[in-house]
Amino acid sequence: MTQPIRRILALTGGVGGAKLALGLANTLNPGQVTFVVNTGDDFEHLGLRICPDIDTLLYTLSNEANPDTGWGRRNETWHCLEALGQLGGETWFRLGDRDLATHLIRTTALTAGASLTTVTQRLSERLGIQHPVLPMCDQNVATMIGSTAGEMAFQHYFVRERCAPNVTGFRFQGSEQATLSPALQELLTAPDLDGILICPSNPFLSVDPILAVPGMRAALKAARAPVVAISPIIQGAAIKGPTAKIMAELGLPQDALAVARHYGDLLDGFILDSHDASLLEDVRGSGLDAIATPTLMLTLQDKMNLAKVAVDFVNEITTSNTP
Ligand code: GDP
16 A cells, blocks of 8 residues: 655756646645756846746746746736847847846845745745745856857857757756755655656756756665656657757667666656657666656646656655565
8 A cells, every 4th residue: 555645856947847847736735745946057147147947937836837938927028128129238038027027036136145045935935836946056057068069058059049059968067066955955865755756857958957966866866765757758759849859969869768778877767658658668677667658748637647647656666665
């Protein structure tokens, strides 16, 4: 007999991860799941500190996400951006008027000395979010993209160059100085932590920066709770974004098995899409528990279904590992 899950930690990036996060938030109560978010995409722009993955998650959990763009806030207007363009300012990174309020509040608080963890908590509260959202660390870490066109900052690659350059590798600038925040340390060693989920986010751009925080990988491995990843690749393709393109450029097979191998011995379990069930034996052959289930999340019900399957799977692994 499995016991109800006590606490889960879910590592997430932006859009793909936030879909499962919404499913988890609608399935588990606020004491049962904490989200740990990539901040390697964060950057300074127009004097503001922008945290794209944190904001994607906050807007998604508060039903503020813009369904038309897939990023930013709903019911957005663009007066500031238009005026910026008129005055010769930079407009390649599109900041809406309502979204700007988030960056203004965050930047002001950070400048006054608050930590990113505290600022994120305040923004969450104001947006009515009940489930805890933690940045991966409080220090600035910047994902740098190595490419055949030279090294470039994440947003230059992702937004300005639209992921066109051929990727050769990644560097997480500043990660050596990063530390696990007290909130994360407490969570990672909590006796009631029953599972760690790696959401279907980009493994290279969204999850690896989290794992690069010194102590993170070791703490995840040391946790009694099993670590389970959900594949962001279905039938050899990404639903959105450059995951599959990057895999090809790095000389990796473009399939869910390669994602499982990428995470390597960090994982105890892996969830792949039903369409990829033929890969189950190979994944199991690498020593992991694995299941195949529908992982394409179009509706809220899809997100909740996958969340429930993932939590049940974690629970089964925990139960079968407990003597
Ligand atoms: P980003 O930072 O906004 O690019 O978002 P993430 O890194 O969190 O997510 C990008 C990944 O999410 C891509 O590899 C997509 O294939 C994956 N993804 C998006 N939607 C889905 C979905 O519905 N199901 C699965 N399995 N993966 C998805």
